[in-house]
Amino acid sequence: MRPEDLVFATVMLPLLGAAFALCANMFPKGKGADTVEFIGAGIGLLLPLIVLANVFPLVTGGNAIEGVIGSWHEGIGITFSFDGLALLINILGYTVGIAAWIYSLGGGPRGPAFTGIFLIQCAALSATIMTNDLFNLFVCLEIMGMTSYVLIPTSRKAGASLASFSYLMVSASAMVFFLLGTYGLYRLTGSLSFQGIEAGLALLGSTQRILSLACLTLLVSAVAIRVAIMPLYGWLPDAHALSPHAVSAVLSGVLIKTPLFALARILHLLPEGTKIGELMSIAGALTAVVAVVIALSQRDAKRLLAYHSISQIGYIVAAWGMALRWGIDTPEGLACMVGAFLHAFYHALFKGLLFLSVGTTVDVTGERNVYLLRSSIASLKGRGERIPITFIAFVTGALAISAIPPLNGYVSKDLITYSLKGTVHYVLLSIASVGTVASFIKLSRIYWRGTKVAAQASLSTETTPYWPRLVAEVLLSLLCIAGGVASHLIIPVVSDLLAPANVIAIANANLFSTDSLVKTAWTVASGTLLFFAATSRPGSVVLRIVRERPRDFHGLFISFALGTAVLAGYLLI
Amino acid sequence: MNDGKTAWRNIRIFASLVLIGAVMAPIFLSDASWPVTARDYLMAQGQAESGAVNLVSAIYLGYRAFDTLGETIVLLIAVTGTLSLLARVESLVSPGPEDTSSPNAKGFSLSLEKRVSHALRTNLLEEVTGKVGPIVLLFGFYVMLYGHLSPGGGFQGGVIIASGIVFLALGNPYEDKSVLVRPAILGGMENIAFLLFILSAMSGVFLEEGFFGNPLAVSGTPEGFIILMNCIIGMKVGSSLAFMCIVMMGGANHD
Numbered sequence: 007m008r009p010e011d012l013v014f015a016t017v018m019l020p021l022l023g024a025a026f027a028l029c030a031n032m033f034p035k036g037k038g039a040d041t042v043e044f045i046g047a048g049i050g051l052l053l054p055l056i057v058l059a060n061v062f063p064l065v066t067g068g069n070a071i072e073g074v075i076g077s078w079h080e081g082i083g084i085t086f087s088f089d090g091l092a093l094l095i096n097i098l099g100y101t102v103g104i105a106a107w108i109y110s111l112g113g114g115p116r117g118p119a120f121t122g123i124f125l126i127q128c129a130a131l132s133a134t135i136m137t138n139d140l141f142n143l144f145v146c147l148e149i150m151g152m153t154s155y156v157l158i159p160t161s162r163k164a165g166a167s168l169a170s171f172s173y174l175m176v177s178a179s180a181m182v183f184f185l186l187g188t189y190g191l192y193r194l195t196g197s198l199s200f201q202g203i204e205a206g207l208a209l210l211g212s213t214q215r216i217l218s219l220a221c222l223t224l225l226v227s228a229v230a231i232r233v234a235i236m237p238l239y240g241w242l243p244d245a246h247a248l249s250p251h252a253v254s255a256v257l258s259g260v261l262i263k264t265p266l267f268a269l270a271r272i273l274h275l276l277p278e279g280t281k282i283g284e285l286m287s288i289a290g291a292l293t294a295v296v297a298v299v300i301a302l303s304q305r306d307a308k309r310l311l312a313y314h315s316i317s318q319i320g321y322i323v324a325a326w327g328m329a330l331r332w333g334i335d336t337p338e339g340l341a342c343m344v345g346a347f348l349h350a351f352y353h354a355l356f357k358g359l360l361f362l363s364v365g366t367t368v369d370v371t372g373e374r375n376v377y378l379l380r381s382s383i384a385s386l387k388g389r390g391e392r393i394p395i396t397f398i399a400f401v402t403g404a405l406a407i408s409a410i411p412p413l414n415g416y417v418s419k420d421l422i423t424y425s426l427k428g429t430v431h432y433v434l435l436s437i438a439s440v441g442t443v444a445s446f447i448k449l450s451r452i453y454w455r456g457t458k459v460a461a462q463a464s465l466s467t468e469t470t471p472y473w474p475r476l477v478a479e480v481l482l483s484l485l486c487i488a489g490g491v492a493s494h495l496i497i498p499v500v501s502d503l504l505a506p507a508n509v510i511a512i513a514n515a516n517l518f519s520t521d522s523l524v525k526t527a528w529t530v531a532s533g534t535l536l537f538f539a540a541t542s543r544p545g546s547v548v549l550r551i552v553r554e555r556p557r558d559f560h561g562l563f564i565s566f567a568l569g570t571a572v573l574a575g576y577l578l579i
Numbered sequence: 580m581n582d583g584k585t586a587w588r589n590i591r592i593f594a595s596l597v598l599i600g601a602v603m604a605p606i607f608l609s610d611a612s613w614p615v616t617a618r619d620y621l622m623a624q625g626q627a628e629s630g631a632v633n634l635v636s637a638i639y640l641g642y643r644a645f646d647t648l649g650e651t652i653v654l655l656i657a658v659t660g661t662l663s664l665l666a667r668v669e670s671l672v673s674p675g676p677e678d679t680s681s682p683n684a685k686g687f688s689l690s691l692e693k694r695v696s697h698a699l700r701t702n703l704l705e706e707v708t709g710k711v712g713p714i715v716l717l718f719g720f721y722v723m724l725y726g727h728l729s730p731g732g733g734f735q736g737g738v739i740i741a742s743g744i745v746f747l748a749l750g751n752p753y754e755d756k757s758v759l760v761r762p763a764i765l766g767g768m769e770n771i772a773f774l775l776f777i778l779s780a781m782s783g784v785f786l787e788e789g790f791f792g793n794p795l796a797v798s799g800t801p802e803g804f805i806i807l808m809n810c811i812i813g814m815k816v817g818s819s820l821a822f823m824c825i826v827m828m829g830g831a832n833h834d
Contacts, residue, residue: 007784014790018781021648025774028655032767075645076783076791078628082620083642119659126652133645145649152653156660167664183603190606196614220605560592567595574602 010073013061013088016054016096016132023050024125030118043118050125051104054132058096065090068506072138085138085199087271090503091347095135095267098351101485102259102358103128105478109362110252112474113369115160124256127153131260134268140188140198140225144181147232147265151177154257158249169244176241176562180228183570187224194218204275216578219278223574225269226282227566232265235286235323236293237565239316240557246312251365252478254308258315258361259354266319266326267347278577279330285576287327291434294320298441302448302540303549306374307364310449311357314407317438318353322346324431325422335506341425344501349418352489356406356415359482363400366475367452370396376449380456390472397453399479404446406486408533409439409526411518414489416526420517421497436529443533444540493517629793630802631727639732640808644791648780651815655773658819665826700749709750716743723813727802733809737816744821748828765822772815779807 026046033039064071070089074080107124110116127150134146151174158170192198194214195206207218227238234242242262246254273279294317301313325346332339370389373379383394406415419439426432489496539545621634629637639647723736748760758764783792793804 008787008789011784011789018777018790021652021777022774022781025770025777028770029774031770032763073789075789076641076793077789078642079620079624082617084645119663123656123659126656141643142646142649145646149649149652149656152656152660156656156663160663162667167667186603186606190609193609193614194611196616214609214611217605217609217611220602223602224606560588564591564595567598570602571598 008073009061009064009071010086010088012057013071013092013136014073014075014086015057016061017129017136019053019057020050020125020129020132023047023053024122024129026050027118027125028122030121039118043121046118046125047107047121050128051100051107054096054100054128058093058100061088061093065093066502081197081199081202084142085201086136086142087138088136090505091267091271092132092136094347094351094500094503095264096132098354099128099131099260099264102256102354102482105358105362105482106252106255106259108474108481109255109478110250110474112470112472112476112478113251113362113365114470115157115250115252116470120157120160123153123156127157127256127261131264134264137268138200138271140191140200140203140272142198143268144184144188146268147184147229148181150261150264151181151232154245154253154261157253158245158257160253161248161250163248165244166248169241169248172559172562173241173245175559176231176566179563180231180566183224184228187221187228190217190221190224194221200272200275203272207276219577220574222276222278222282223570223577226273226286227570227573229265229269230286230289230569231566233262233323234316234319235289236296236316236320237569238562239293239297240562240565242316243309243312246315247306247309251308251361251369254312254365255358255361258312259358262315262319263322263350263354266323267350270326270330270343273330274334280333281577282573283327283330285327285573287324287331287431290320290323290325290327291431291438292320293317294324294438295434295441298438298445300552302441302445302536303552305376305553307368307376307379307449307452308361308374310376310445311360311364314360314442314445315353315357317442318349318357318407320438321419321422321435322350322353324435325349325426328426328429328431334504338425340501340505341421343504344497345418345422345425347504348497348500349422352406352414352418352486355482355485355489356403356413359399359403359479359486360407362475362479362482363396363403364449364452366396366479367400376452379452380454382453391476395476395479399483400450400453402483402486404450406490408443408446409529411523411526412487412490414486414493417490417493417497417517420522424517424522436525439529440532440536443530444536447534447537448540628801629805630800631805633727633729633732635730636726636732636805636809640805641793644780644808647812648776648791651773651776651812654816654819655769658769658823661823662826705750707750708746712743712746712750715746716740719743719813719817723809724806726809727805733812734816736809737813738820740813740817741820741824744817745824745828748821748825760821760825762822762825765818765825768818769815769822772811772818775811776808776815779804779811 023046026049027043030039030042030046033042061071065088068090070087072085072087074083074085076083103124107121110120110124130146130149130153134143134150137143137146155170155174158173159167188198191203194210194217195203197203197206210218231238246257249257273282297313297317297320301310301317304310304313325342329339329342329346332342334340334343367382367386368374368379371379371382371385383397386394386396402413406413409416409419423432423435426435540549621637625634625637626632629641631637631641719736719739719742721736722731722739723733726732726736744759744765747757751757780791782794783789786792786794788794788796793801795801795803
């Protein structure tokens, strides 16, 4: 098998698995249908891991496997390029995908249709990150979006369909602008491949510069909606909070990051990429702070987690943008990119873990309100957890997101702040860390002993087994711990995969230095203080104002227009 | 107070339209010359490489077949989503069992017709659609099979086939007569067509042509692959659209 066929198998295997799973629909419900569906899931989720292990030696040291789909001539067919970044994003996607699928066996949704669409989503992720063709990127983003619109309402929660619909409307209109940008760039350069566009734009005279800037602006702001950067985040909290827990984990963990890294692949080829990166990184750092304040004010447990996803994606965008600003072939830029990817990966692990463990807790107790739910450990024990595994999983995730050593969140956040030292982002991200600590103290209260004992939901009637939930939680917890403890092994590998061919990968940074540990102690102390301030009477008044701020549907479109115009203006001057 | 709020909202919406318009204006006003490289290449090589006289099918089933797979997947997901939405709506609004058999149900049928089933249909409708259905099906197959030579192809042919199936369903008063109009059969056909699409897209790998490569590229009849793909897409589009229409007509209840 040729190497380019091997890497493209990461797209085709999940699709084959999805086709198998969907065919399970034709069998009468029972053992036969289940077997076919499980074979499909095995093909779609496990075989790609074997492929990735085989591809690994081929893409280290800045190598990439390039090819044209269908072996057509370059320039007319769809080109793809599988590099270290694509390998890393694939690992991210399949790890969380496997955990979430296992969880869905216990926590729902179940059925061949769910498995099929879930696998199609995995295939779309893989295709998005390796494509080298702008129109193909559009198609992949559409498939990713479509699968989410269908998966979100499968939770059958009140409002889930509306959340999915508002996501659909916002994202579909954004994709129209993406398509317009693609059209403009094709008209200017006569090419759809990233390299062709780069070469075409370099030849253009200054008269066409405005057109190329307008096209780039539309592409970037359409992707920014998908990534949910301030001020384009409005669709995310409802969609992520109301979808089934397993789907929330994938949406928050994987889906919002893939378009960002796919965008980096074209932006780092263009001279405008540095300016776009600079503006996006500032927006990202602001997002991190604003979203954490809103998260702190939330009442619904899963909505609180959803706002944290926005805040954490802010960290990633801040580092990602500075990597583009400095250029990925400089040591500083590379360090930023490694930080951005590691945080994306680790966030996928701990946020997935948090969504699953909090999801189990709210299912068992039947209560989502953080202010009312108490003594959840007792409820979990009532459900048959002799050791409160779900509680331990939650603590692991909460400590990781609050960046407590030696968990993985500490490593990636430290790497980001370390590489951004001396910029305004550093200050903003430090403030965001304090807010993260405070809001997770607030969320952890659902496990505290309280006078208000949560009602036990009648889960005894459910037909699905309980153990797959625990398996998924244990799997992600172990990965969170391993990601922190083995960081000195992981960081060199990641930086070797991300470094361009002629750049020396960064040596291991001293992450567990006294300075960093002291800073962590300060962050925790101020976070605790902030938590007490937030629970005081004036604090809760402020939080209520933040929580009940007016949010409307067309506000999303207005902020999209505003963000696009700001980006265009910034590029022009 | 309320008027002020509305006015302020309208101002904001107007301003955002102006902003977006300003960003998009260069794209619409551009006088850049149209790129010709791809066009000239297709004129010179398209037919020889893909075997299709209709260069449109050479593009969407040859050069950019992967995008086409993406579009069929979008259709597949959209149908799945619509069906699950329909199932939920039906459970909310479906009338009780005594409602459906009511002889006084309001319909389009004439008073003399004395219909025993489907109050919303007429004898005229059933006669015409029942007779036209097979012809429409035949035309759909023509458009699908000749997609590589003349305008048409799997998507267009599939839509015509779907309308043929819907005609057949409308044209017989007892829906169990034709196997083709049973939702379970149509759903199965859709899934099998998707599986076939993936398998035929993978077939090139074993002949060193790569995924989506034409396994017949060196055989002298490369158009065979395009005909095969057109048939699979036609089957997929036809069955999924017909499936959705028949479920919307309430056919699933008779299953």
